Amino acid sequence: MVDEKAGRFPDPHEIEFPPELEGWEEMYPSHYLFSKEREGWEKSQFWYQDKIHDPEPMPPLDLIFHEAWQISLAQYTTRVFCIPPAQGIAQRMVGPYMYICAINPPPDEVMGEKAQLFEKRVFYVFEHYNEIWDKWIIKFKALGEEMKAVEIPHELPKFVPEDQVLPAPTGCYVSHDMKEAFDILVNQMFKGWQYHFEMLNLTYLAYLMFGDVCRKLFPGISESAIGKMVAGAYVSMFRPEEELCRLSRLAVSSRGVADILKSDMAVDQKIAELDKIPDGKHWLEEYDKAKDPWFYVSCGSGWFHYEGSWLSKPDIPYSYIQSYIERLENGETIERSLDKIEKERDEIVAKYRELIESDEDRKAFDDAYKTVRTIYVFAEDHLFWVEHWFHTIWFDKIREFGTLLVNTGMLNEVDDIFMFNRYEVPEILTEVATAWALGVDVPLRSDYYQAKADKRKKILEAAREWTPTPALGVPPEEVAEPFTIMLWGITTDKVKEWLKGMGEVSTEDVSELKGFASSAGVAEGPARVLKRLGEIMDLQPGEIMVCPNTNPSWAPVFGKIKAAVTDIGGLTCHAAIVCREYGLPSVTGTGFATSVIKTGDIIKVDGETGVVTIVERAG
């Protein structure tokens, strides 16, 4: 695995895989594999593991989101708004892990053409942001509702129902409808992801512009200070948590409700008990009101089917409510003041503004700030609607297909459908439709598909134990792609750190990691490494959370921890923002904290220098 030559990572075409991963290639569409046909081009690019979106082995059907964003993110940069030197972000699978690269800039003449289009198209969006957003949210919600309305049969009828034949035959029946329904879902998902990037690229571009303005005025200004000026509260992403706070307060002020919610009963039992008393009934009604859309929030990032949502895993919101009730009874405040966050941000901006020496510069600063703030709310608001609400609807719909395939005997478990990519599912559905149409006692190749699902589950499980190289190919000297630095936090330093991590140094010998100083403060304490999203519940109060990255449904966890360290993420990643709000130190984008640090190690997190020190290894 390790390339001995300094300054470079392995050639993507010469990677060796552990034998347990044998056969991984067939899980993904063939254009996702490094290939002989594109070898020269692939070698000329720098690929790094996308730990933000794919920190865990990729189930084949979950790749659909990535397929969708690969097209959409790039298209806005290259063909819609035409950011002159920037091209898209390409994806490849290396085993069950995804790698991405910011493609090298286009030829000069193309940049020239793009520049003209950019000016005309982009400024319009800034001028009309509010109305574009108003339309965006309406059409996005409509798309989600359309997806919810797609009808999926849970089993196939012995005979087509009478009303579909007489008196007016529909002329097309379940054998077609179910295949069409799947295609509709796929198309809706791709469309949703087209909408996702409608303004996001410009948001990030504006952020980088403002960062540059700040650095010209204040050469030594830190990235985190810039982040503090631009980023506000993820208003819609905070709503699920706010709803929990509201429900917790309601429980405390109702008769008998808090005691039931605090008990050790299972969620089903709690609901049954609540349903027996008037205040409990009322509380349950309020809970149901909050569900759509707010409890569509994923328990993870929204990128994996198995993460579940607060809808499918109610024990998560119920356990948060339980701890909120306890905190309320101790006289603590559980709500976070978004107004306070905004006020602090405005104060920081005002203070830097005062330090500007000339009136002309102050004017340009004001204008640059207005430009970035106008559009930055998009970065803050789209996330809940796309990655959480919309993805949760999709997963639920796909599970209905899973149910159909289990009921027809094709698969063993509902979730096994996620073991097949989006090109394979229609094939399975076609086989089911064919067999149904052919009549009774027509055999299905259930064994073939069930064996495939089992084998793939084993590959994904085995891949968890495999730590692939953080990057492939030759690192570039510069990038022109706004997402790369902003979101993934890829910098030369980062790449050097990765190279260091790749050498002969074993992870036990590393005692210090560098990342982004993304939230000020210093904390020392025991580490809790959360590699899998399901491990959140293990976290103990006062521990320092070490994880690949975080996302909004983890929000209540931040009330418990002392500090946070992530593998991936820049200054505006979720962990950085929430830590700043909670006043917790954080270092993000360390590259490999989750593999170097072990649960129980005593670590020191310095959110001012971006250094994480392992003070003492766990015994």
Added chain:
Amino acid sequence: MDYILDFELLDKTSLPMAGGKNASLGEMIKSGIRVPPGFAVTTDSYLNFITETGIKDKIYEILSHLQSDDVDALNKASAEIQGLINSTSMNNEVQWAIESGYSQLCKKCNVKQVPVAVRSSATAEDLPTASFAGQQDTYLWVVGTDNIINSVRKCWASLYTPRAIDYRNRNDFPHEKVLISVGVQKMVNSRAAGVMFTLNPTNGDPSKVVIEGSWGLGETVVSGSVNPDKFVVDKVVMETSERTVSVKHIQCVHDPKGGEVIDVDVEEDMQSRCCLEDQEIKELVKIAKGIETHYGRAMDIEWAIDMDFSFPENMFIVQARPETVWSQRKKGPLLGKKSGYQLLMDQAMKRIKIPG
């Protein structure tokens, strides 16, 4: 008659009585900038001294005979007057005032015989000749009332250097109108000291406070005889972007025996230790920001931490002067008068160098 006035009672209206230097210390205190405590020996003291002791008439008598361009006579007159001032015993009122001022200061500092600096502080009428009026007259590490009184007299005598006399004669400025005040200020019993700037002197970044410090008195930092510890702190978000702790082999301390400041070795376990606590760094940044606001410009500041007081009362400013390098550089607008959209266009055209 106020023969002495505590610095805390002074402000810019005190200039005629306390002189420019003392008045500006009072102004600093008023605006929340902590300076070592002390008091002004006012112009009334000086007037009372020369009047009560009867030397006033003698002085003006000597001066009235001076011919311009007679350098020898000028030097002679100067020596005669200065001798007169320095050899005449202090009259009781003034002596008693200085004694009581000093004993109060010792009490305040909780030190039996606190070493002080005695400095002349020129008054408004004398401002044009400030540089000739013995403004440079400073006596450091002065201990005890007798020594202080001697130093005060020397400061008074500095009104009559040959150059000062000559300047007033040439400009027809009546000698009678020229008065002088003296400041008596605690010497900082310095645990650590250094300098700080309200902008980053390496790149002119106005959002930073840069602090340099070392053990003992600030001389080692000012003269560059040690590599100081260095801190770069953001004024707004208060992040420390740079923190360099150097090996500090020597420190400058006051030697009570020789009465001078000398360089001594720093104990080994202290050499690599940071000379400032985090809370002290934060406090210095706060002070620097206050001084910059007070003067309305970038400043170059000397600070010291006094072992006779506890935090934060121990954080003293011993000198503050305008920063000259970046402040004098004529700067055009850094952003080239661009609109937000133009800036966005520039950004879009750029290939972003990976920072680092």
